[in-house]
Amino acid sequence: MKYIFILGNNPELSKAEIVAVLPQAKTIDSGKNFLIVEHAKIDCDKIINRLGGTIKIGIVLGKNPEFGPVLGSASTMSEGKRFNFGFSFYGQKPSNIGMQIKGKLKEQGIASRLVTSREPALSSVIITKEKCQDFLVGSSFFGMTCAVQDFKDYSRRDFGRPASDALSGMLPPKAAKMMLNLAQVEADQIVLDPFCGSGTILAEALALGYKHLIGTDLSKKAVSDSIENLEWLTKELKIKGAEWEVEQLDAKKLSEKMNETSIDTIISEPYLGKPMKGNENEEIVKKIIAELEELYLESFAQFKKILKPEGKIVLVIPEWHLHGKTHRMNLDLRLNKLGFKRLDAGNLIYKREDQKVWRNITIWKK
Ligand SMILES: C[S@@+](CC[C@H](N)C(=O)[O-])C[C@H]1O[C@@H](n2cnc3c(N)ncnc32)[C@H](O)[C@@H]1O
Structure with a gap:
């Protein structure tokens, strides 16, 4: 079957995550905000919950919008009730196909409601709230949405957790999930986050079903925050049989x-340096980079000792975007010399345009 994945704000990262979770998937087409793959039948709800970087999954119906499949799904899905439906346009100007279909449904005696929004595409919030069947229209695809991202679940885990530390910065749960998926860890393997902060990566790992988790952090507050958050999540999701420990450690x-x-496996977002205001001069950035290079290199030397042979590391490495210039740490060659091989192509960036510090998600093998 052919499936369309509508991607989140960091599309290269989302694509890499899909390929990591569905290694058998054969890419058919891809664009700025979508990926089309061929794969044996998937459980759309299960896969959307597994992925952090995909907004919607759809089944490909053809290349151009057609009335047939929409009318067909209306008659099977409405079962005497009103058929709520809508269209999402990607890289396309919205057309009036929805109104035309509404008219045809009326002719067939099917009551319907066309759900629209100000944006060309219906959001997962609208689709969920309106309980509507979404159809996907792109320049090279027409499809039918089979699952949308559970926005309530993410915001509960992001804003509902009891302990947070705005000062040291928290990784969004979706980014943590993508990092876990990129590592391709088995549920019974031991995962370590050595800069665990308030425990976002450990929490997402628990939610995904990982059974053996270790978190460490230099800060006592981070350790107690992580413990509080993991205890909360265990109760919220009624998680059973997972072992985790969090300790204070450099x-x-x-x-x-x-x-x-x-x-x-080590999955972590280390210290990213002081938050940037944007008016810092090059001197200051160079000083931060030198400090962080030392921390990262010393940490990798430790990773080398505690990791199993062939063990993987998925690590955020910051890069600074200031005054129109990009500043990066000089780590690759030095990490190669330490015995690590970089597996990613350097394009897995997690960012918002207004951020001065971007997160480069890197993948390493011992
Ligand atoms: C960017 S935060 C990690 C945030 C975490 N990913 C989260 O979502 O909550 C970096 C963490 O590294 C910790 N840290 C800084 N230097 C450290 C060191 N030498 N060893 C261990 N942890 C350190 C800080 O205390 C902080 O909690």
Whole structure:
């Protein structure tokens, strides 16, 4: 079957995540905000919940909008009730196909409501609230939405958790989920976040069903925040059978407390330096970069000891976008010398346009 994935704000990252979660998927077409793949039948609800970077999944019906499939689904889905439906246009000017279909449905005696919005595409919020069947129209595809991202679930985990630390910054849960998926970890493997902060990555791992989690952080507050958040999530989602521990520990000293080759995967967003106002001069940025290079290199030297052979690391590496210039740390060659191989192509960026510090999601293998 052919499936359309409508991608979130960081499309390259979303595409890489889909390929990691569905390794058998054969890419048919891809654009700025979509990916079309061929795959054996998937459970749309299960896969949308698994993915952090996909907004909608749809089944491809053809290349151009057609009345037939819409009228067909209206007669099977409405079952005497009103058929709520809408169209989402991607890279396309919205057309009046919805009104035409509404007219045809009326002729056939099917009551319907056409759901519209100010944006060319219906959001997952509208689709969920209006309980409507969404159809997807792009320049090269026509499809029928089979699942949309559960926005309530994310906002409950993002804003509903009891402990947060705005100062050190929290990774959005969707980004944490994408990082976990990119690592392709098995549920029974041991995952470590050595800069766990308030525990976003550990929480998403718990929600995804991972069973063995370790979090460490230099800050005592981060440790107690993580514990509070993980206890909360365990109750909220009624999670059973997962083992997790969180301890105060300097990432530069991991091997003093952890056994050699005991960890399968490290997934983390380390310290990103002080938040930037935007008026910092180059001197300051260079100083931050030098400090962070030392922290990251020393941490990787520790990762080398505690990771199992072939163990993977998915790590946020910051890059600074200031005064029209991009500043990056100089790590790749030094990490290669330490014995790590970089697996990503350097294009997995998680950012908002107004942010000065972008997160480059990097993947490494020991
Ligand atoms: C950007 S925050 C991580 C936020 C986390 N991903 C979350 O969503 O809550 C970076 C964390 O690194 C911690 N940290 C800084 N230096 C450290 C070190 N040497 N060893 C361990 N943790 C450190 C800070 O205390 C902070 O909690």
